[in-house]
Amino acid sequence: MKKRGGIRTAALALALSLSLSGCFFRGADELYAVPQPPKDYEALKVRLSEVIAAGGEYAAPLSGELIQTVQLQDLDGDGQKEAIAFFRFSSDEKPLKIYIFRQVGEEYEVLTVIEGAGTAINCVDYVQMDDEPYKEIVVSWQMSEQVHSLAAYSIGPGEVEELLRTDYNSYKLYDLDQDNQQELVVFRTPTDGPPQAELYDFHGVLGKTDTAPLSGGITAVADGGVQAGYLMDWVPALFAVSTYGGNGTITDIFTCRDGKLENITLDPDMGESRETVQFYTQVTGTDINNDGIMELPQPTPLVDYKITTATPNFWLIHWRQFDAQGEAHPVFTTYHNDRDGWYFILPETLGNNLTLARSDLPGGGERAVTFSYWEGDEAVEPKPFLTIYKLTGTNRVSRASLPGRFVLFPAEGLAGANDANTIYAAEFRDGWDCGLTEDEVRERFAIIKTDWLGNS
Template identity: 20%
Template sequence: MKALKIAGLLSLLIVGGCGRIASPGDLLHAPNLANEEQALYRSVQPFLPAGYQLTTPDQSDQGSAIRLADLDGDGEEEMIVSYKKPDTDYEVNIMILTKRGGAWQKADQITGSGMNLDYLGIKSLTEPSSSELLLGYDSGSTGLPRELFIYSFSGGKAEEIFHESYDQIAVGDLIGNGLEQIAVVPPAVDAEDTHSQIRLIGEKSGKLSLLAERRTDGSVLNMQIEKAATNTDGLFAQVMSTTRSGYAILLAWKNNDLVNVLSLPQQSYDERMSRQDLKLGAPDGNPDLSLTENKWWIDYPAKNRDVDGDGILETALPTPMPSVESPSGTPQLWSDSYYRWDGNRTMTFIEDRFWQWGYDLRIPGRWLGKYRIELPTGSENAASEVRFVYPTEREDGSTVTLPLLTLRQMSSEAWNALKPVLESRQSEYVVLGSGGSIIPGNTSQVTVALLPDGNGDLTGDAARDYEALRLTIAEVHELAGISTEDEEEASSDVEKH
């Protein structure tokens, strides 16, 4: 049987990387210009000082070292180039080139203080016909904030028009006026103070100004501006505090104000176990997000993402998984339930995802409300096995718990012993992958999904209901998001180990 490897992975926290020297594939990102990469690279080379190399930003709306954009609104694109000296940790350079008479010429240069370029964006902030250049510098030193500088470009010169320190940044058209706004989380002033702020900066009377500010009672994580409903962008973030695990927020611009639409009454929050649509309360416009109990409470910062590929970001709600009664001390497992905002007062349930051992499995919709989780206790598999089971009754009235899918992680030696047993009785299984050990003393682990044999001696309606819940190999493939290439790679990995 071919091995199948799950491709999807969840990142629980978004962590910025370090600036790096650009590879050839990072040099340029601009529409319809793939064939001109080398020509533009050659155009840049005469302007690079000796010993300097192109470098890519950690965060970028287009992620490249050479960019083309019309900064001044004259209809002609400028070339924006980021570069630094590899052995110099305290400055990053941005060069702006303009084309005159068919040849590129250096117009201006910006030198920023920092170990690397954390953020580079080219956005229309004050005028739709032109764009501003956003540069965020990271000092690389603990305790020192990142610094955001915004420049306008006119007459061949770059002029600084805004500066602010930040811990996080997100940019997008939150207001819906055709311009983009900047959300920043300023760095903490006091390391012992867990409070923070979200500041929204945008155009006001032709200049960049503070449009709104929201205070929080914890650290802001995973901030991003994305499409939140059919015709609305929103600011997604999570606030993690010490008094409770935390809460998710979705800020939208309503009636000239920034409001948190994830105002979830306690009754709706308690109904999350049903995995049904949730009714929201009135949008919360309080400048202090901590002053209401109607929160989208979360026990850990699950990542918001577009799980159904419709271009709209879903909000994650960690939810306890339904479990078979177990002895006290058995760990509670959680799934990430994803909801899409309807733009009004409803969060529509989309799907459940279960993350375990680095693998991300979508739970079938037809299982919801019917399956349970069972963890083995007092056995060698207690720390490395998760069972999805179906409790039902036989015709004689006896209760039985039947397997739907078993996820097991074991040593390669144990797998080599189990595999021929499964194949001798023609049991179906899927090899999810192999890698490092989660159990001390074992160097190689194989993760498999085991499908059940038989129907548990059920008859009549009970047998039909159970059969309707069972998965095929193809469905495991789909639920895991696996391609043919993943199958071949996982097969090769298992054979190597």
């Protein structure tokens, strides 16, 4: 199907800026009543009501960034936005419908309808996959709780062309080859073959152009378990995190060179990305130092002083960047305290000579971790150099003001502590000189972002 240039709409952005953030409604309690919009939207409201009167019910996407029931997108690149609405007709053979409306004069009309089978629309994306001004629509149809079908569509007035359809475990849309167009990478773990990543690109038609293996020891790539980011030298890459070894994860890093998809961390002899295996899964890849390059964690269990347990009490996290050849380069090391919601960048002079100890007060109002220099000799006691406190409760300000303590967060210090439910403070200990000032401790301390945590 040749894409047609007849899509025209009226400007829709102004009215939606009134607290609607690009959508008409969000909450479940609002799914059956469109809010009272400005007069420009009365015609669209009439068309939505007609769909409902014909037996439709709103069926917003279940996941992803776009989960509104009615969405606005400039699908033809003319600077004006079409309205896309999601419905379910329970009695139809293909019950799921995506209505696309355009404005003609003072009226709205249906431009086209995308129909799908399944129980729900899992997620939707609007992306530029070729050099034409039109966006393609990528839809994940939920066939059952465990099975999803991925399809991409090209649209025009009154017609829809399905460009591809495939099953998947996870997928990502990203400009891997830096041609200003989105490529689609689908991750699959079929029962009748090895796990692999599949590259779909637009060359006249949208089709599979290459494949690359995933690590052979994986169980599955989780839906949504793929991150997009940059390697060193600003090479775009996809970071696919899969379950591995029962309770661990492994990360495969994919790049695209000359149209070829490559797993740059895969050891060809072992068939796995052994360099990125981790069994402490509370942290995932992130740009932890805010330089625009993705860092991956390499957790290492920390030896406790005079404590012998089967499970490590503390872990160090070595953060590393990767180059386009799959080689790892260290950035820094942190102690990552997901229990108390903070992390700390360790002094470089410390090396591996560290042990930690908790000393929480009864009642939970003061939780403390003490850092000590220790060379691993059980006969020599560790030398404490820093304690970091998490303080809650009504006496948190007075506890943060005890002699020797200084506030790490909130940033305003004690001046802003009365407005904070939690205060983080620190105190130098005299066992070993870590070489840091109070300001340097503050610079190395940070609150954990909740989306880093594997269980969040």
